[in-house]
Amino acid sequence: MKTHLSVLPILACTCLLLASPNSLAQQISVEITIPKITTQPYHKPYVAVWIETQKRQGVHTLAFWHEQKDWFKDVRQWWRKIGRQQSPAYDQVTGATRKPGTYTLKISSKELATLKLNPGEYFLNVEAVREEGGREFIRQKITLGATEIKRYEKLGKHELGKVIISVMP
């Protein structure tokens, strides 16, 4: 019941936002752990973090760590939803692959505002693929536009460790 009620202010908010879309003042932080995998040879994984609409339309890439373009298509979900259409749009968030460890990505309210998103539910996706290794795809439904901090936690099994998503007003 409570969840239903909480939708109401968001809907109201949506109307306001249509008039002034830049007012979705939210920050997102994503903490990703790349687990240590003992194998020979070990290649650092390609990792993509991105937002999709509820209808699975690609919205924005938060990070894309990669090496060679030939293998972009192996980051399969990201490639089909964003990669293959929007190369200029993710250029600024790309970087080299990273070694095992915990990394925090932040998307500022200013940056988020440029996406002109309506409040509501989205998917935040994390995909990791390792050459001669496995692939893992984690999806988390997130709510943008809530007045309180939302925190989501997922645990990968193979190529990803803990993924913690925080959405802050």
Next chain:
Amino acid sequence: MLSASTLIKKIATFTLALSLPLTAIAHERFILPSHTVLSGEEVQSVSFIASISNAIFHGDKPLGDNGKGIVAPKLAPLFKRLKPIVIGPDGVSREMSWQAFSRFSVADTQLEQSGTYRIALVQPDVPMTTFIKADGKKGRFFGNKGKVPSGATNIVKRTTASRVETYVSFNEPNNAALKATGEGLELGGETHPNDLFVDETIHFQLTFQGKPLQQSTKVKVVKGATRHRNQRDEKIIETDAQGNFSLTLSQAGFYLLSANIDVKGEAGSGIDIHHHSLYATLEVFVQ
């Protein structure tokens, strides 16, 4: 030429201290046959593809060429060295003709006699030097003509050799083609490679230079179509000190079995490590 016993000692005493992972050349290789079990009275033919690819049984780069195919300049020196052979049920080794296309090489074989055929692409020792550059990055070059950059460390002189093969039986299988040729790592043992069924224990043995491999070694078995699943589901089996190992597979399909060893070079030979690998494609049938 090393005697078997010195060789065995060399393998056994070899430590990993020298070894830099061979990631740069560690891509998988395979031959995929159209059929592994055939019957009939008339001559049958089998077609094959061969590739260097990490996606098991999905081609990425060709492996082998007869001079008529499409060969990237990078692969031409390797293809010149490759020995494409088919050993027939009579135990006689004949040359085979492979043609390279962009993503894999293709070959055909006529099966005129009943029995087992062994189809192989054998790469004899290729010299290679690996090192760590002054900036910490890995470097390597093939052949003897390259130059190690100044400031490089961990310079290791190597050779790499590989054997990529598969087996096909026409009517009743026999063992003549399976007898070790004495060149590199080979697959032998009690179970015939064309008699593999789900849930039956398979007994194999690795040989090296024609003798049982006197060293516990890891054997990797991967089912094909890794491209269509998230986990490679590699099965790692350790051999005993005679190269023997057993496995049971619960699903039918094509599997790639691989193993590799590093053998320390003889003092004064100018080679630190001889690397040998084996890739064998096996077909497992349902009960």
